[in-house]
Amino acid sequence: MRTILFAASECTPFMKTGGLADVIGSLPRALEKERGTEVRVILPLYEEMDAEWKDQLEKVADFTVPVGWRNQPASLHRLDHDGVTHYFIRNEFYFGRQGVYGYFDDGERYVFFSRAVIEALPLLDRDIDILHAHDWQTGLAVAFANIMRTDIRTVFTIHNIQYQGWMTHEAFSDLMNIGLEHFAGLEWHGMINCMKAALFHADKITTVSPSYAEEIKQPYYSEGLDSILNDRAVDLIGIINGIDTDEYNPQKDPYIYAPYTSSRAKKRENKRFLQRELCLTEDPDVPMYAVVSRLVEQKGFHLLERILEEFLQENVQVVMLGTGDYAFEQSFAYFANKYPNKMSLQLKFSEAAARQIYAASDFFIMPSKFEPCGLSQLISLQYKTIPIVRETGGLRDTVHPFNEVTGEGNGFSFANYNAHELLYAMRYSLLAYHREDLFKPLLKNVNKSRFSWKDSAKLYNGVYAELVPS
Known part of the structure; x- marks a missing residue:
């Protein structure tokens, strides 16, 4: 049995700003049905998460996270929902504010979260075989895992290459707490680029459709990352997203006037x-x-x-x-x-x-x-x-x-x-x-037309099996 840890910045039903949350909310449930795979999810604990969920959290441990010269306090919390174990990392300085994105220090906030994911690994209830990170907010978790934990394999999924997590190059010395020999793996065009760091360090790279996997190798679509994606082409695979067909079901949708199937x-x-x-x-x-x-x-x-x-x-x-x-x-x-x-x-x-x-x-x-x-x-x-x-x-x-x-x-x-x-x-x-x-x-x-997660989950499980056979 291999254990996968999803690291992401949002997940339904706890916090959602877009489609990423739907994927992180539904794909783990589909993967849990695959033989030989168990999935955990780790997320930031945002201030505005509904009290309905906060009241169910079980505190696991306190720990500290190095961010440059500071040791930031953090706590790990657990909630089991819909058959999947979810972990939440709490830190009032970075996430005790309204909203999810759009702050001047978003780069630093997700440097903290990415490093906190690695620091939290010994506190989890299972040893993790594969860290599967999603989009730039967790891209540095892939880099830190590759640098600091030789026992963990990594997968990185590009949901939207337009958003890459750029920071000035000073962020390396100010925030990262890793040796200068790793600077080149994070640097891109004179700046720190969180997505590039993940593409450089990940064992496997996925994106959310086969056509997009081909498009982002071209300059028009790649937002400047086509050269590294072409270098890593053998490790890049496009897997189409699915939807939760129980949630989006016109036969039992509570919001609509007249339920139906195909009438x-x-x-x-x-x-x-x-x-x-x-x-x-x-x-x-x-x-x-x-x-x-x-x-x-x-x-x-x-x-x-x-x-x-x-x-x-x-x-x-x-x-x-x-x-x-x-x-x-x-x-x-x-x-x-x-x-x-x-x-x-x-x-x-x-x-x-x-x-x-x-x-x-x-x-x-x-x-x-x-x-x-x-x-x-x-x-x-x-x-x-x-x-x-x-x-x-x-x-x-x-x-x-x-x-x-x-x-x-x-x-x-x-x-x-x-x-x-x-x-x-x-x-x-x-x-x-x-x-x-x-x-x-x-x-x-x-x-x-059917677009449940079942077929996509099998493809993801195939990626995991290449890295860690069950």
């Missing part, structure tokens, strides 16, 4: 409910297009912004939920005010509202500039809502363009980052919606 009539009940709630024209036969997303450039909203008014001339409705860049918020608010019967914009995030939109909509728009994996298109397929995506990263791997000749495909896609290619895909979806001979086979393919 179009029930989806129309959800659509009518949402139209009423959002003061849109009540007509369940009008095709509804959804966006549930951060309103940022990465998600392709420059494209949608360019063609939205032209598309709204059709007999359609567009529902958007999310927050993000002020310019996008204002631009989409303009269209929502101009076409109040056709478009709704909610500048917030609400899990209940998101589920209601997935359940009510016919199509889901996701024209990303780049997308490591994407969970939204997987959720939309789970709710029998047809995705319209750009062919990049995980979107290419999970959404296959509908072919009306062969009847294959579970969505609509376009290749180039071009607004009118998006408009063409949306117009083609509208045509298909009004032709039963096209829409029926398309929906049949959507109904067969």
Whole structure:
């Protein structure tokens, strides 16, 4: 039996800012079902974690963590949830504040956490065979493990290469407490780069879709790390994310108006409910297009912004939920005010509202500039809502363009980052919606789309088996 320790900065249901938390919350449960593998998770203990969870914590031990010339106090806590043991590292100076990210000392905070993971290893209830770290916040844990613990193998997963954890080179002497001979393994272009440190030191590197694994070897997608990724290409593998199909299940979702499996009539009940709630024209036969997303450039909203008014001339409705860049918020608010019967914009995030939109909509728009994996298109397929995506990263791997000749495909896609290619895909979806001979086979393919963690967990277990045979 090999024991894996996941190190990450967030995890559902304890703390979530994005898709990383969903992965860390659900993948360990899937791995626990794999023969020969046991998983633990270690996280920071954030101030704003709900009291519901804090009250269940069991204190394991106090310890200290060297951060430069200081020895920072820390405590280790344990909570067993849903069959997985979770550990939390508490330190009031770094994590006793509101929010997760966005502080001027984020680099130092996660240097502390990464080193604390290593210092906590002797305090855990099991010896750890493999440390599996996720994204830049825990990248230095891989480096520290490689330097300080020869008995542990390491895996590092890139969830989004855009965020790398840059610090000035002085951080090495100020924070790291390792010999100068290790400087080159952390340095990148004259600075300390936490993600580069992980890529340099990890035994295996994974990312969240096969297409993204190929894309990040190219300068356009790599954010400057293509040379080291090409050097480590033999150790790099893309494994598509899954979703928790029990959590995202329209048959028993408590947030939606009318539970369903694949019934179009029930989806129309959800659509009518949402139209009423959002003061849109009540007509369940009008095709509804959804966006549930951060309103940022990465998600392709420059494209949608360019063609939205032209598309709204059709007999359609567009529902958007999310927050993000002020310019996008204002631009989409303009269209929502101009076409109040056709478009709704909610500048917030609400899990209940998101589920209601997935359940009510016919199509889901996701024209990303780049997308490591994407969970939204997987959720939309789970709710029998047809995705319209750009062919990049995980979107290419999970959404296959509908072919009306062969009847294959579970969505609509376009290749180039071009607004009118998006408009063409949306117009083609509208045509298909009004032709039963096209829409029926398309929906049949959507109904067969499955993206649980089961297959992905087997692939991760294969990576672990290469490092530590059971």
